[in-house]
Amino acid sequence: MSEPILATRNLRKNFGALTATDDVSIDLRAGEIHAIIGPNGAGKSTLIAQICGGLRPDSGSVHLLGRDVTADNTQARAQAGLGRTFQISALAMEDSVLENVVLGALGSSGNPWRFWSRALSDTSLTAKADAALERVGLIEHRNTRCAELSHGQRRQLEVAVALTLSPKAFVMDEPMAGLGAEGSKLLTAFLDQLRSEAPILLVEHDMDAVFALADRISVLVYGQVIATGTVDEIRQSRAVREAYLGEEA
Numbered sequence: 001m002s003e004p005i006l007a008t009r010n011l012r013k014n015f016g017a018l019t020a021t022d023d024v025s026i027d028l029r030a031g032e033i034h035a036i037i038g039p040n041g042a043g044k045s046t047l048i049a050q051i052c053g054g055l056r057p058d059s060g061s062v063h064l065l066g067r068d069v070t071a072d073n074t075q076a077r078a079q080a081g082l083g084r085t086f087q088i089s090a091l092a093m094e095d096s097v098l099e100n101v102v103l104g105a106l107g108s109s110g111n112p113w114r115f116w117s118r119a120l121s122d123t124s125l126t127a128k129a130d131a132a133l134e135r136v137g138l139i140e141h142r143n144t145r146c147a148e149l150s151h152g153q154r155r156q157l158e159v160a161v162a163l164t165l166s167p168k169a170f171v172m173d174e175p176m177a178g179l180g181a182e183g184s185k186l187l188t189a190f191l192d193q194l195r196s197e198a199p200i201l202l203v204e205h206d207m208d209a210v211f212a213l214a215d216r217i218s219v220l221v222y223g224q225v226i227a228t229g230t231v232d233e234i235r236q237s238r239a240v241r242e243a244y245l246g247e248e249a
């Protein structure tokens with residue numbers, strides 16, 4: 001099997017006596033959507049933070065395209081090809097849609113703030129931003145203030161921001177959160193085709209979306225991966241039903 005695009009190896013993180021990440025080794029392979037599910041407090045956000053560089057693990061490692069990036073900060077990982085969308089929106093509400101995409105591309109690329117005014121007249125940057133907006137279906141809103149977008153459109157915009165860096169892997173933290181049925185359907189269709197461009201590690205509570213999209217699912221409970229498998233394997237797993245879905249086996 002080809003080398004995973006993104007991987008964690010024996011990742012561990014303690015908060016005092018609590019082990020929030022307990023020996024987690026997961027792979028994200030080319031072309032796949034790998035969903036991470038688990039009850040509240042299972043350690044999904046803590047795991048994502050270590051993968052993206054916001055939190056340093058106590059032990060274990062993170063690998064991107066075969067390279068150990070454990071010591072790299074968030075920005076370095078973004079530059080190395082890790083595209084991220086957030087659970088809590090990181091958009092600038094008073095700025096336009098286009099400005100948000102350019103700002104995101106700049107911020108992640110490590111360019112200092114003082115070049116901001118020049119960035120908007122940099123046609124290669126704005127062309128890239130427009131291409132990303134076109135892809136997520138927001139091009140006609142390029143000059144709209146972000147605050148005027150619907151919740152669903154903001155989610156699309158976050159994906160556009162991530163797209164500008166041509167990521168090699170995406171990490172998405174609850175992209176469906178707050179979307180209505182129609183919004184979820186649209187985003188599900190979009191992610192479905194996005195996986196062929198870059199695989200997606202997807203943390204998501206919306207089980208309809210997870211079951212519709214995931215090639216593989218890993219189930220996290222008390223910081224541990226208790227099972228990894230296909231949708232059918234996870235649905236049929238006795239351990240998962242007992243530990244997570246709360247059903248009597």
Ligand SMILES: Nc1ncnc2c1ncn2[C@@H]1O[C@H](COP(=O)(O)OP(=O)(O)OP(=O)(O)O)[C@@H](O)[C@H]1O
Nearest residue numbers: 015016018020038039040041042043044045046047
């Ligand atoms: N900075 C912190 N200090 C102490 N404990 C923390 C910290 N961050 C998280 N925890 C604890 O670690 C455990 C895992 O939390 P985490 O937020 O990663 O879970 P989660 O699966 O993302 O939950 P949710 O689905 O509710 O977002 C929880 O028990 C939480 O209280």
